[in-house]
Amino acid sequence: MQNETGDFLLDRSKIGYHLPTLKYRVELGQLRFFSKTVGETNPIYFDEEAAQSAGYRSIIAPPTFAFSCVRGAADQLPLVTALDLSDDEIGRSLHGEQRFQFGEPICAGDCISINEKIIDIYEKKKKTGTLQFAVSESQLRNQLNEFVAGMTMVLIIKN
Secondary structure: OEOOOOOEOOOHHHOOOEOOOEEEEOOHHHHHHHHHHOOOOOHHHOOHHHHHHOOOOOOEOOOOHHHHHHHHOOOOOHHHHHOOOOHHHHHOEEEEEEEEEEOOOOEOOOEEEEEEEEEEEEEEEEOOEEEEEEEEEEEEEOOOOOEEEEEEEEEEEEO
């Protein structure tokens, strides 16, 4: 959608839109790699016996791994598809903010269900152009229907 000056505008009717539910299987090797990458040293992130001795089903994920579940469950961010962004608009977009809420730990072997909805779309005009903002919220639950994470993400598109 474009305004009278030809600037791209996000479709505000998408506010409240629920994206298709995504499913993501958490793999042991992937968790170990992620944990090493973010600098974890606690054995509960690498060793199944240590994790089980600490009361977990398997090794656990560092908290920010939740965002990897969304990225791993889709070829692109589903939000990009829902907003009907062109390749040019994708090239002018950036991930502006990410907030997390944490619930039960994500464990290796979990099957995560991801439900995301668009909660706001707005713009800010600057001297250099208009910035479009799309805000989404995601709820992640494991196969036991336990809340494992909530995320709020802001995508910014520059005109």
